[in-house]
Amino acid sequence: MTDLSSVLSRADQNLDASVERLFELVRIKSISTDPAFKAYCREAAEWLATDLKALGFEASVRDTTGHPMVVGHHPGPSPDAPHVLFYGHYDVQPVDPIELWEDGPFDPRIKDLGNGRKIITGRGSSDDKGQLLTFVEACRAYKDVHGKLPVRVTVLFEGEEESGSPSLKPFLEANAAELKADCALVCDTGMWDADTPAITASLRGLVGEEIIVTAANRDLHSGMYGGAAANPIQILSKVLAGLHDETGRVTVEGFYDGVEETPANIKAAWESLTAGRNDFLGEVGLSELAGERDRSLLELLWARPTCEINGISGGYAGQGFKTVIASKASAKVSFRLVGNQDPEKIRENFRAYVTSKIPADCSVEFLQHGGSPAIQLAYDSPVLTKAKDALSDEWPKPALVIGIGGSIPIVGDFQNMLGMESLLVGFGLSDDRVHSPNEKYDLKSFHKGIRSWARIMAALAG
Amino acid sequence: MTDLSSVLSRADQNLDASVERLFELVRIKSISTDPAFKAYCREAAEWLATDLKALGFEASVRDTTGHPMVVGHHPGPSPDAPHVLFYGHYDVQPVDPIELWEDGPFDPRIKDLGNGRKIITGRGSSDDKGQLLTFVEACRAYKDVHGKLPVRVTVLFEGEEESGSPSLKPFLEANAAELKADCALVCDTGMWDADTPAITASLRGLVGEEIIVTAANRDLHSGMYGGAAANPIQILSKVLAGLHDETGRVTVEGFYDGVEETPANIKAAWESLTAGRNDFLGEVGLSELAGERDRSLLELLWARPTCEINGISGGYAGQGFKTVIASKASAKVSFRLVGNQDPEKIRENFRAYVTSKIPADCSVEFLQHGGSPAIQLAYDSPVLTKAKDALSDEWPKPALVIGIGGSIPIVGDFQNMLGMESLLVGFGLSDDRVHSPNEKYDLKSFHKGIRSWARIMAALAG
Numbered sequence: 001m002t003d004l005s006s007v008l009s010r011a012d013q014n015l016d017a018s019v020e021r022l023f024e025l026v027r028i029k030s031i032s033t034d035p036a037f038k039a040y041c042r043e044a045a046e047w048l049a050t051d052l053k054a055l056g057f058e059a060s061v062r063d064t065t066g067h068p069m070v071v072g073h074h075p076g077p078s079p080d081a082p083h084v085l086f087y088g089h090y091d092v093q094p095v096d097p098i099e100l101w102e103d104g105p106f107d108p109r110i111k112d113l114g115n116g117r118k119i120i121t122g123r124g125s126s127d128d129k130g131q132l133l134t135f136v137e138a139c140r141a142y143k144d145v146h147g148k149l150p151v152r153v154t155v156l157f158e159g160e161e162e163s164g165s166p167s168l169k170p171f172l173e174a175n176a177a178e179l180k181a182d183c184a185l186v187c188d189t190g191m192w193d194a195d196t197p198a199i200t201a202s203l204r205g206l207v208g209e210e211i212i213v214t215a216a217n218r219d220l221h222s223g224m225y226g227g228a229a230a231n232p233i234q235i236l237s238k239v240l241a242g243l244h245d246e247t248g249r250v251t252v253e254g255f256y257d258g259v260e261e262t263p264a265n266i267k268a269a270w271e272s273l274t275a276g277r278n279d280f281l282g283e284v285g286l287s288e289l290a291g292e293r294d295r296s297l298l299e300l301l302w303a304r305p306t307c308e309i310n311g312i313s314g315g316y317a318g319q320g321f322k323t324v325i326a327s328k329a330s331a332k333v334s335f336r337l338v339g340n341q342d343p344e345k346i347r348e349n350f351r352a353y354v355t356s357k358i359p360a361d362c363s364v365e366f367l368q369h370g371g372s373p374a375i376q377l378a379y380d381s382p383v384l385t386k387a388k389d390a391l392s393d394e395w396p397k398p399a400l401v402i403g404i405g406g407s408i409p410i411v412g413d414f415q416n417m418l419g420m421e422s423l424l425v426g427f428g429l430s431d432d433r434v435h436s437p438n439e440k441y442d443l444k445s446f447h448k449g450i451r452s453w454a455r456i457m458a459a460l461a462g
Numbered sequence: 463m464t465d466l467s468s469v470l471s472r473a474d475q476n477l478d479a480s481v482e483r484l485f486e487l488v489r490i491k492s493i494s495t496d497p498a499f500k501a502y503c504r505e506a507a508e509w510l511a512t513d514l515k516a517l518g519f520e521a522s523v524r525d526t527t528g529h530p531m532v533v534g535h536h537p538g539p540s541p542d543a544p545h546v547l548f549y550g551h552y553d554v555q556p557v558d559p560i561e562l563w564e565d566g567p568f569d570p571r572i573k574d575l576g577n578g579r580k581i582i583t584g585r586g587s588s589d590d591k592g593q594l595l596t597f598v599e600a601c602r603a604y605k606d607v608h609g610k611l612p613v614r615v616t617v618l619f620e621g622e623e624e625s626g627s628p629s630l631k632p633f634l635e636a637n638a639a640e641l642k643a644d645c646a647l648v649c650d651t652g653m654w655d656a657d658t659p660a661i662t663a664s665l666r667g668l669v670g671e672e673i674i675v676t677a678a679n680r681d682l683h684s685g686m687y688g689g690a691a692a693n694p695i696q697i698l699s700k701v702l703a704g705l706h707d708e709t710g711r712v713t714v715e716g717f718y719d720g721v722e723e724t725p726a727n728i729k730a731a732w733e734s735l736t737a738g739r740n741d742f743l744g745e746v747g748l749s750e751l752a753g754e755r756d757r758s759l760l761e762l763l764w765a766r767p768t769c770e771i772n773g774i775s776g777g778y779a780g781q782g783f784k785t786v787i788a789s790k791a792s793a794k795v796s797f798r799l800v801g802n803q804d805p806e807k808i809r810e811n812f813r814a815y816v817t818s819k820i821p822a823d824c825s826v827e828f829l830q831h832g833g834s835p836a837i838q839l840a841y842d843s844p845v846l847t848k849a850k851d852a853l854s855d856e857w858p859k860p861a862l863v864i865g866i867g868g869s870i871p872i873v874g875d876f877q878n879m880l881g882m883e884s885l886l887v888g889f890g891l892s893d894d895r896v897h898s899p900n901e902k903y904d905l906k907s908f909h910k911g912i913r914s915w916a917r918i919m920a921a922l923a924g
Contacts, residue, residue, distance in 0.1 A: 204685065208783045217747030223666065223868020226798050227753040227768035229743060233793075234702065234771050241703030244696070281691060285679030287823040291689040306689035309696050310786050315773035316794060321670045321831035323796055323868075324772050331695075332778060334785055336688050361749040369783035406685020406785075 003146070004458045011141040011450045018137040018450065019110065019120065019443070021051070025090070025129045026108040026122040032067055032091035033163040041067040041159045044090040048157055051136065055143050057155070064167035067091060067159030071178070074139070076152030082460050083152040085181040085420065087410060088132025088188065089161035092124035093435045100437035110443060118443040127434035130441035131187040131426050132157060134449030141454055150461035154181055158410075161188075165409065172417045183383050184414045185456070187449075189426035192273070192400045194442065197391040197452065199384060200424035201377040202302055202403035203411055205337030207347050208310075208369030211239070211354055212330040215362045219315075220325040230362050232329040233314040239357045240331060243307050248292040250307045250335070253349045258340030262303045263379050266401055270298040273400065302403025306336045332369070336405065343371035375411050375422070383423050383460065390455035391425065394448055425456070465608065466920045473603040473912045480599040480912060481572065481582065481905070483513070487552070487591045488570040488584040494529055494553035495625040503529040503621045506552040510619055513598065517605050519617070526629035529553060529621030533640070536601070538614030544922050545614040547643040547882065549872060550594025550650065551623035554586035555897045562899035572905060579656075580905040589896035592903035593649040593888055594619060596911030603916055612923035616643055620872075623650075627871065634879045645845050646876045647918070649911075651888035654735070654862045656904065659853040659914065661846060662886035663839040664764055664865035665873055667799035669809050670772075670831030673701070673816055674792040677824045681777075682787040692824050694791040695776040701819045702793060705769050710754040712769045712797070715811045720802030724765045725841050728863060732760040735862070764865025767836075768798040794831070798867065805833035837873050837884070845885050845922065852917035853887070856910055887918065 011018075030044035031037040045061045045068045052059035052072040059072030070090070076083070095105040103109060108122035120130060135155075142149050156179060160167055172179060192198040215230040245251050262270075274296045281287055281297075291300050300306075314329025316322035335346055351366055358364045377384050379401060391399035404424075411422045427449035433439045473480075492506035493499040507523045507530045514521035514534040521534035532552070538545070557567040565571060570584035582592060597617075604611050618641060622629055634641060654660040677692040707713050724732075736758045743749055743759075753762050762768075776791025778784035797808055813828055820826045839846055841863065853861035866886075873884045889911035895901045 206685075206785070208785070210783070215748065220746060221868065222768075222770045222772060222796060223668075223798065223866070224763070225746070226770045226796075226867060227762040227766055228751055228759055229746065229748055230750070230752040231770055233774050234706070237699045237702035237771065237774075240696065240699035281823075284682060284687070284691065285823075286677065286691055288692070288821055289690055290692040290821070297690050300689040301686070304689055306684075308684045308688045308693055308785075308787060309699065309777065310684060310784060311777035311779045311788070312695050312699075312791065313775050313779035315771065317773045317775035317792070321672070321794055321796070322772060323668070323670070323770075325770060326773070329774065330779070332783055334684060334688075334783070336685065359750055359752070361743075361747075404685070405688060406683065 004455065006145050007141045007454045008451050010145050011137065011454055014137065014141055014144070015447055018133070019446065022120060022125070022130055022133050022446065023108045025133065026124050027106050029106050030091050030124070030159065031094050032160050034094060038067070041091055045070050045157070045159055048090060052155065055136070055139055064171055066167045069159065069167070069171055070155070070157040072155045074149050074153040076149050081152050083154070083181040084460065085179055085184045086135050086153060086155045087158070087184055087186045088135070089128045089158040090132070091159045091162050092127070092129070093162050095123050095437070097437060102438055119440040120443055120446060121438070121440050123439055125439055126428050126432040126441035127439065128161065128188050130446055131428065131449070134427060134446060135185070135187055135453045137450040138453035138457065141450065142457065150457050154179060168410065169413060169417065172413055176418055180418045180420060184420050184422040186408070186411065186422045186424045187426050188408070189404070189424045190428035190430065191426070191445070192402065194429055194444070195396040197395045197399045197425070197427070198402045199387055199391070199399060200404050201379060201384060201401045202338065203375040203407050204305070204405055205341065205343060205372045205374035206407060207335040207337065207343045207371045208332070209334070209347060209350060210330060210332045210367035210369060211236070212328060212365040212367070213358065213362060214328050214365070216325070216327050219327050222323040222325050225325055229325055230359055231325050232362065233326060235358065235362060236312070236314065236329040236331055239354050240309055242357065248290070250305065252307070252346060252353050255305065255346060255349070257345070258342060259305055260339050262299060266379060267296070267299060269400060270302070271296045274298050298402070301405040303338055305338050305341055308334050308336070310334055337374045339374055339376055341374060343373055347371060372407060372412055375415060377421055377423065381421070383421070386459035386462070387423055387425060387456050390459040391452055394452045394455055425452070427452070466917065468607045469603045469916045469920070470913050472607050473600065473916060476599065476603055476606070477909055480595070481908065484582060484587070484592055484595050484908065485570045487595065488586050489568050491568050492553050492586070492621065493556050494622050496556060500529070503553055507532050507619070507621055510552060514617065517598070517601055526633055528629045531621065531629070531633055532617070532619035534617045536611050536615040538611050539923070543614050545616070545643040546922065547616045547618060547641055547646045548597050549618050549620070549646055549648045550597070551590045551620040552594070553621045553624050554589070554591070555624050557585050557899070559899060564900055567901070581902040582905055582908060583900070583902050585901050587901055588890050588894040588903035589901065590623065590650050592908055593890065593911070596889060596908060597647070597649055597915045599912040600915035600919065603912065604919065612919050616641060630872065631875060631879065634875055638880055642880045643882060646882050646884040648870070648873065648884045648886045649888050650870070651866070651886045652890035652892065653888070653907070654864065656891055656906070657858040659857045659861045659887070659889070660864045661849055661853070661861060662866050663841060663846060663863045664800065665837040665869050666767070666867055667803065667805060667834045667836035668869060669797040669799065669805045669833045670794070671796070671809060671812060672792060672794045672829035672831060673698070674790060674827040674829070675820065675824060676790050676827070678787070678789050681789050684785040684787050687787055691787055692821055693787050694824065695788060697820065697824060698774070698776065698791040698793055701816050702771055704819065710752070712767065714769070714808060714815055717767065717808060717811070719807070720804060721767055722801050724761060728841060729758070729761060731862060732764070733758045736760050763867040765800055767800050767803055770796050770798070772796055799836045801836055801838055803836060805835055809833060834869060834874055837877060839883055839885070843883070845883070848921035848924070849885055849887060849918050852921040853914055856914045856917055887914070889914070
C-alpha cells in the first residue's frame with residue numbers, strides 16, 4: 001500500500017506535465033481517414049514510440065499497409081509476473097464542421113467551467129489520446145517511484161481505429177506470439193457518470209440475415225389475382241410477426257440456448273441504475289420499454305439477446321397507390337447475441353423457421369450478413385474483481401459492471417485471434433462529444449484515470 | 463320470332479359490308495393518349511356520327527375539353543318502349559413496338575388461320591371498335607328489315623377510355639337527363655371461351671389505405687437501442703400479419719357485412735369452370751390457391767372480398783446491411799370489395815384496428831387512396847336473365863354469368879351518376895392481344911356478336 005500511495009502522489013505531482021504531454025499529442029493532426037493527414041499519423045506514432053522508450057519500453061513504430069502501429073514491451077518485475085496488453089488508438093476523427101468549434105480542435109487548452117469542472121479541449125482529448133495517455137502516465141508514475149512497472153506490459157497503439165481498422169487483423173495474426181498476454185486492457189469506453197467508474201464486461205454479438213421471399217414470377221394486378229395468388233409481403237409479414245411472442249421473447253428454436261440469467265447482484269445494481277437513465281428513451285421520443293417483458297432497461301440493452309428487423313421492402317412504395325401484388329419482398333433481420341449463443345446455430349434455426357412459413361409454391365433466399373458471438377467477461381473473473389476494487393478505491397462511488405449493446409471489434413479479435421479476454425475500462429463521460437465539434441476530456445477523468453490505472457496495475461500484480 | 467329470324471339473316475347477308483365498315487374505322491388512327499393523333503380522334507367520332515345518322519339516329523359529335531363524345535338517339539317503336547344506353551369507345555392504344563406487328567396496325571385485313579378460324583387484324587379491331595360495331599351493325603340489320611329498332615336506344619361513344627377518361631364524369635353530369643336510360647349495355651369485355659358467351663355481373667370495389675408508423679424521432683443504432691426501443695417495422699409486421707386469420711379471412715371488424723354468399727347454382731357453375739382455368743396460377747409460376755379456404759378460384763376472384771398489401775418500406779433496403787432501428791415504416795394496403803360492403807365503414811374499422819395495435823409511445827398516420835363500392839347486377843335481374851337466354855340461343859354453349867376481380871370505372875359512374883345498372887356483354891377472346899402488337903378480333907366474334915345484340919335487343923323489347 002505504501003508503494004501504491006507514493007505512486008499515486010507522484011501521479012498527482014506529474015499532472016501538469018502529463019497534461020502538457022497530452023497537449024503535445026493532441027496538437028498532432030492524426031486524422032486517419034483523410035490521406036492528406038497521413039504524415040501526421042506517422043508523427044503521432046513516432047511521438048508515442050519516443051515517449052515509451054523514455055519510460056524504458058522497448059518500443060517501435062511498425063509499418064502496415066495503412067497507418068503504422070506502435071508496439072512497446074516493458075519487462076515488469078520478473079519474467080513470470082502477470083502480463084497485460086494495453087490497447088489504445090492514436091488516430092482521431094475529422095474535425096468538420098470546423099466552424100462549430102469554440103477553440104481550435106488541434107489547439108488544446110484547459111478550460112474552467114466554473115462549476116468545479118475543468119476540461120481539456122481538442123480533437124482526441126478524450127477519444128482516444130487522453131484515454132490512452134492515462135495508462136502511459138500511470139506507467140510513468142510507477143517508473144518514477146520504483147524504477148519499474150508492477151506487471152509485464154505490452155502496449156499496442158493503433159492508427160486506424162476511426163477508419164475501420166483494415167490493418168489490425170493481419171497485424172494481430174502476424175504478431176500473435178509477440179502480442180499475446182494474460183489479458184488485454186482496453187481504454188476506449190466510458191464512466192457511468194462523473195463519480196462512478198465502470199467496467200464493461202459484456203458486448204453483444206451479431207447475426208445478420210437478409211431474406212427474400214418470391215411468390216409469382218412477375219408482379220400481378222391485384223384486381224385480377226387478388227384473393228387467389230400468394231402475396232409475398234403478406235407472407236413476409238407473417239414470418240416477421242412470428243419472430244417474437246406476446247411477451248417479447250424471440251421464438252426461433254433454441255434461441256435462448258447459451259443465455260444465462262445475469263447474477264442477482266448485478267441485476268439489482270442495474271435496476272437501481274435504470275432510474276438514472278429515465279431519459280434514455282425520452283431523448284428519442286419514446287417512453288415505453290419494448291422487447292422482453294419484466295426486464296429492466298439496462299438488462300435489455302446489455303444482457304438480453306434481441307431480434308430486430310432493420311429493413312423491409314416490397315411492392316410499390318412511391319407516391320400514390322398501385323394495386324399490385326409484388327413478385328418479391330425482402331427484409332433484413334439481425335440478432336444481437338449474449339453469453340454463449342451460437343451465431344451459426346441461430347442462423348440455421350432462423351432459416352428453418354422462415355422456410356417452414358413459406359407456402360409450397362413460393363420460395364425464399366437467404367443472404368448472410370456477418371456473424372459474431374457475444375463477449376462476456378465472467379462476472380467472477382479475478383481480473384474483473386481486482387479492477388473493480390481498484391476503481392472503487394479511487395472514485396467517490398463504487399465501480400459498476402456494465403455492458404454494451406453493440407460490439408467493439410478489437411475485443412472479439414483479441415478473444416478469437418489471441419485467446420485473450422479484455423478488461424474494458426475508460427474514463428470518458430457521455431458529454432465528451434467524441435466525433436463531434438468541441439470534444440473534451442474532463443481534467444478529473446484524466447487525473448483520476450491515471451491514478452486508476454496505477455491502482456489496477458498494482459491490483460493485477462498482487 | 464319470325465321477326466328476329468329475318469333480322470339475323472339480314473345480319474348474315476350484311477357481314478361483308480359490316481367488316482368493310484370496321485376496316486374503315488380501324489384505318490382511322492384514333493390514339494387518344496398521343497396529342498399528335500388528335501385529329502384522327504375527331505375523324506373517328508365524325509365517322510361514327512355520320513354512320514349513326516344513316517341508321518336514323520339523331521346523332522352528333524359533342525365537344526369536351528379533350529376528345530369529343532358521340533351521342534345518338536333512336537326513338538324505338540314507341541315513347542314508352544324499354545330504353546337502353548349503349549356505351550363503347552372509339553379511341554385505341556398506341557401501337558408501339560411497331561416492329562412486332564405482322565401487318566400494319568391501321569391496315570386491317572381478314573386472315574384465315576387455317577383451323578377454321580378467321581381473324582380481323584389491326585389496332586382496335588377488338589378493343590373497342592370491333593366490339594362497339596357489333597351493336598351498331600345489329601341496329602342496322604334491324605333497321606334494314608323493320609325500318610325501326612325494337613327498343614329505344616341511346617349510344618355514347620367515348621374517345622378517352624385508353625387515356626383515363628378525364629372528360630367522362632363532367633359529361634355524364636352535364637348530360638344526365640339526356641343519357642339516363644333503363645339500363646346500360648357495355649361492350650368492352652370478353653367471352654369465357656370461343657364457344658361460350660359471358661355476362662359480367664359483378665365488379666369488385668376498392669378501398670386503398672397507406673399507413674405510416676412512427677416510433678422514435680430518429681433512426682437508432684440497433685446495438686445501442688435494440689431490445690428496448692420500439693421498432694416500427696416489427697409493429698407494422700404484426701399489424702399486417704393480423705389482417706388475415708389462419709383460414710385466410712380478413713379480420714377487420716364488420717368486414718364481411720354486406721357480403722352475401724353467391725347463389726348455389728352460380729357457385730356450382732364456377733366450380734366446374736375452375737377446372738378450365740388450371741393454368742391461371744401456373745402461368746405466373748404459382749400452384750396453390752391463397753386467400754380464403756374452401757372457395758374455388760373463380761369465387762375467390764369474382765365474389766369474395768380481399769385484403770392485399772401492395773407495398774411496404776422501412777429502414778435500410780440497400781445493398782449490404784445496416785444495424786438500424788428505423789424511425790418510420792409504411793405500407794400500402796387495399797381491399798377489394800363485393801356485394802354491399804361499405805368502403806368508408808371498412809376504412810374506419812381498418813384504421814381502428816391498426817390504431818389499436820400501435821404502442822402508446824408510437825403513432826400512426828393514414829393516407830386515403832380511393833374508395834368505391836362493388837358493382838353487383840342481381841343474379842335474378844330480368845335484364846340479365848333475358849340477355850343470358852338470348853346469348854345462349856346464339857352460341858354453341860349456354861351463356862355464363864361471371865365476375866371481374868377489378869373495377870371498370872364507367873360502370874360505377876353509370877350506377878352512381880345516372881342510377882342505372884350495366885349489362886356487360888362482350889365478344890373478346892383471351893388471345894385478342896388487346897393493348898399489344900397484332901391485336902385481332904375473331905370474325906366469329908364480330909359476326910355472332912352482331913347477331914347476339916340483335917337477339918338481346920329483341921329480348922329486352924319483349
